[in-house]
Amino acid sequence: MGPVVEIIYTNLLSPLILFFIIGIIATLVNSDLKVPEAFYTGYTMIILLTIGINGGRKLKNASFNEMFITILAALFLSIVMLGITYLLVKNVFKFDIPNSLALAAHYGSVSAVTFVAGLSFLDKMMVSYEDYMPAILVVMEGPAIVLAIVLYKIMMKKDSDSTSGLGEVFKEAFFGKSIFLLLGGIAIGLIAHQTELAKIEPLFGDLFYGILSIFLLHMGMIATQQVRDLKGIKWYSFAYVFILPLIGGVCGILVGNFIGLSIGGTFILGVLTASASYIAAPAAIEHSIPEANSGVYIGSSLGLTLPFNLIFGIPFYFWLSNFIVS
Template identity: 25%
Template sequence: MDLCRPDSQHPLGLSHSQPFKLAEELLHNFVTNLFQPLLLFFFMGFLVPILKVPFEFPKALYQSLVIYLLIAIGWHGGELMAHLSPREIAVAGGLAAVGFVTNAFIGYLATVILKRTTRMRQIDAVTVGAYYGSDSAGTFVTCLGILSMLSILHDSYMPVMLAVMEIPGCLIGLFLISRLRRKGMDPAGNMPGEAGYTAPAKQAAGSESILSPKILHEVFLNPGLFMLFGGIVVGFISGVQALKDPSIVEGP
């Protein structure tokens, strides 16, 4: 057997020159699309708080855009999911579960790192950690726009991933805050040993559990998730109907 064939392949099935070609293509795409208007506006918005620009987006307009984007993302994703086979839907469910666990781990890990490496109050560390255990619809839309500009296809169940991966940050934050309350957190969010701490006049006996109906309702039926999941369900139903008769339903 000749172990030194000139056309030997990469262990992943790529020739030895292909990884370099892929890296070169990735760099070329990055440089080429770095100054696309969509990305430039994203960077501009990112600089607003950094440069302390006294700008406040109108709340009513912001809420209107959020409602439109969440429903449109869910609707479009739901219609595409109607074309998936049962096996592909099972794969999507498995990936959603992995995404849920991953975001929960990221949220908890971020909280631990912040507590050990910064002087932040524990409640603030939990808040920031929970933020990192969630995802961003704005970033998601930006990524979809970039993929569209590059004519790159993506799996249709990505909106489901967005919705599912929004939940862990909320759960981790509520769980860790409930632990802080049991350890004596005062009404202002200060813990024993932190500046400004005032002992509660009465310890909150049997503080609200993370599994209480009220907490679960706030987590799973908050407006953002409701509109996103609602859009997915509506899109899926309309997509199934369109498979039978394309003239029945028009997409978003």
């Protein structure tokens, strides 16, 4: 396991991870450090747009046939993770149907921040990946959320007059702010002239990792607070927050290798499948599955799975991708 330890050590020295750890420490020592809500909204928009714009620029050179196969694989993985999550948390951890489906929506969807951290790790390791991977991020964000809510309405016998109709569910899952900004960024990157894109490069390029560092500092603070809010609950009741990303990472890597992705592409598909949504999914689930406990699904995805993936998961998925693909 020597290579894994070395990769973890390299990851821990990444400025992004160090900022995240500083955020964790700030909350643990009860620092008065605060990030204004307006700043959080602003740099979330910049991060999502930057991912989209860079992805759109690279999509110009992508092979549609190759991308189509990866899209099908991504959709397959989203549904598989939804099913695995539901069966695991309901049958093994004994959650009720609303909470099981809410968690399935989060773990069947993906995290843009984990995705960017994975890309940053590849850059640091000087490993290339398929240009269209940002599009796969968009593809994997909505389907599991919609399917979980549809299953909830069927299982709980909710009629069409319930608080949130399916039309609203589709709108929230596919046109909520995260997906809308990602799609908008991809469109800009695809159709805008390169000379004009160069004019916005200082904000949506040069400053990107600096903004992302502050965002991760904030995420470290929020994640730690979410864990604190779960006090009184036995730790083993949340063991799935570590089991599911490992299952997702392995499944994504195996599928990526099967469809012929590069080591970098296989790694990214594994990272996406291992991640859990904490932006798009909570917004949709809060209104559509009101019986679910928001502290459980946000605390799980943001408070526990995100730190696990950023600090330990990403190095492991990279090692496993190298081991399987090569």
